Amino acid sequence: MDGRxxxxxxxxxxxxxxxxxxxxxxxxxxATLAEIERANPVLNCFISVFAEQAVARGRALTEELAxxxxxxxxxxxxxxxxxxxxxxxxxxxxxxxxxxGSVPDRDAGSWANLARSGAVLVGKNNLWELxxxxxxxxxxxxxxxxxxxxxxxxxxSGSASAVAAGLSFASLGTDTGGSARVPASLCGIVALKxxxxxxxxxxxxxxxxxxxxxxxxxxxVRDASLVLSAMTSAPDQSAEGDLTRGLAGITVGxxxxxxxxxxxxxxxxxxxxxxxxxxxxxxSLREIELPDLSTAGTAARVVMDAEASDFHRELLRTQPDxxxxxxxxxxxxxxxxxxxxxxxxxxxxxxxxxxxxKLLTTVDVIALPAVGVTAFQAAxxxxxxxxxxxxxxxxxxxxxxxxxxxGHPAVVLPCGIGSDGMPVSLQLVGRFMEDQRLLAIARGYExxxxxSSRVPVPAG
Amino acid sequence: MDQRMAAExxxxxxxxxxxxxxxxxxxxxxxxxxxxxxxxxxxxxLDRVPLDGVPMAVEYPRPTTSRLPPVTG
Numbered sequence: 011m012d013g014r015x016x017x018x019x020x021x022x023x024x025x026x027x028x029x030x031x032x033x034x035x036x037x038x039x040x041a042t043l044a045e046i047e048r049a050n051p052v053l054n055c056f057i058s059v060f061a062e063q064a065v066a067r068g069r070a071l072t073e074e075l076a077x078x079x080x081x082x083x084x085x086x087x088x089x090x091x092x093x094x095x096x097x098x099x100x101x102x103x104x105x106x107x108x109x110x111g112s113v114p115d116r117d118a119g120s121w122a123n124l125a126r127s128g129a130v131l132v133g134k135n136n137l138w139e140l141x142x143x144x145x146x147x148x149x150x151x152x153x154x155x156x157x158x159x160x161x162x163x164x165x166x167s168g169s170a171s172a173v174a175a176g177l178s179f180a181s182l183g184t185d186t187g188g189s190a191r192v193p194a195s196l197c198g199i200v201a202l203k204x205x206x207x208x209x210x211x212x213x214x215x216x217x218x219x220x221x222x223x224x225x226x227x228x229x230x231v232r233d234a235s236l237v238l239s240a241m242t243s244a245p246d247q248s249a250e251g252d253l254t255r256g257l258a259g260i261t262v263g264x265x266x267x268x269x270x271x272x273x274x275x276x277x278x279x280x281x282x283x284x285x286x287x288x289x290x291x292x293x294s295l296r297e298i299e300l301p302d303l304s305t306a307g308t309a310a311r312v313v314m315d316a317e318a319s320d321f322h323r324e325l326l327r328t329q330p331d332x333x334x335x336x337x338x339x340x341x342x343x344x345x346x347x348x349x350x351x352x353x354x355x356x357x358x359x360x361x362x363x364x365x366x367x368k369l370l371t372t373v374d375v376i377a378l379p380a381v382g383v384t385a386f387q388a389a390x391x392x393x394x395x396x397x398x399x400x401x402x403x404x405x406x407x408x409x410x411x412x413x414x415x416x417g418h419p420a421v422v423l424p425c426g427i428g429s430d431g432m433p434v435s436l437q438l439v440g441r442f443m444e445d446q447r448l449l450a451i452a453r454g455y456e457x458x459x460x461x462s463s464r465v466p467v468p469a470g
Numbered sequence: 471m472d473q474r475m476a477a478e479x480x481x482x483x484x485x486x487x488x489x490x491x492x493x494x495x496x497x498x499x500x501x502x503x504x505x506x507x508x509x510x511x512x513x514x515x516l517d518r519v520p521l522d523g524v525p526m527a528v529e530y531p532r533p534t535t536s537r538l539p540p541v542t543g
Binding site: 315 | 530
């Protein structure tokens, strides 16, 4: 098998190849590095690549396996991290000029768990600045492997692009208002925003103390489940992690779309098609009304921007010119959010959390679109809309922030291809601490379709 | 940002150095003003949510200490 083919396989498949000693960790690492070298000049999805360290680690894990020690499904698997996740002794830029030389002295808790499981870090992924702004000119935009004139969205743009393009078998992203789910959707991969607090948040450059989530991003649901299992230290209270159990007996609450929920014909068609598949696989469908998503977006923005502005307060005063214009304007504007509105946003959050909790006593999961449009052609800065005006965030951010507010687990997975050839995704939301049960239901859908097996034509 | 511009916005930027204030070009001010305008105008949405008796704190379930089981399928 050639290196490109090897790198196009899902994580759980190469894990079996490693376990059976058909492929060594060193071979996997070398193949992945070759793919990065080939495609990263086009996609710009990595800020740093650690070839020497990855090869050394791949060699060590190969020897460990030969000696009879197997750590589990992540043994020797090349992975990457969004570059706001700290890695001891390794550059962590946050995608910002202000952290260009920053080398942390500790590993993030999520990465430490993955590393113990045998994962090999091949590089750190590009991102929108500080997981809050747009692409910083020093690092440049990341491009979508399905069409390199199109956006990946953000802020975990590099993670989504790398995984979709076969340059990493999985990546950890972060999601404060949709930052893992949106780029995953636009690049046709899977991202799980776990229950708030399930995955350690230590060692991540914060955006919002109360809404940041570390997320597995992978090529399919089963891979996301393996990564989640490796990096958590909590039991799944659902105890229903069997991904083969199917959808019979499951009740799906289907979001009633309103006139404000602007979704393209492609997205609407794919979403309806996905609901038909869930029904044909034995799930019961019930239409439900979610809290107002526009109000949820505002509440999330108030909480996120105020907390981010507090965290970056010193930076904003001492190095404002080193911060890119999108992040700087948001941080500065947030200084003028009245405290009463921060409190009010938190109360709205509480009310919406209670409302979603109540809904989830009547259904097993909630289904809604992941993003209302497919990836649009981006301006040269990789942020704005090519030839258009208006905030790109308003185009892509509607369906995500509610679940950062409420903390419920939410997974996005491919459910179609638009008329422009770009991926469309479905979002499923589950009960607190039932992340693996949510993934089992998502896997039930995935097994009934072939959307997750579609891959972009290799770039580079 | 100079004091006149700050007054137009109805804000103070105490804590910023004079040099930092002066580096704010008019363009930057306008960008910030637009950002701020968008933000403040959206806050009215929050006023329309009925919140009688709703407290501020959100209580999340607490993870305990053992590991998630791996999955199959």
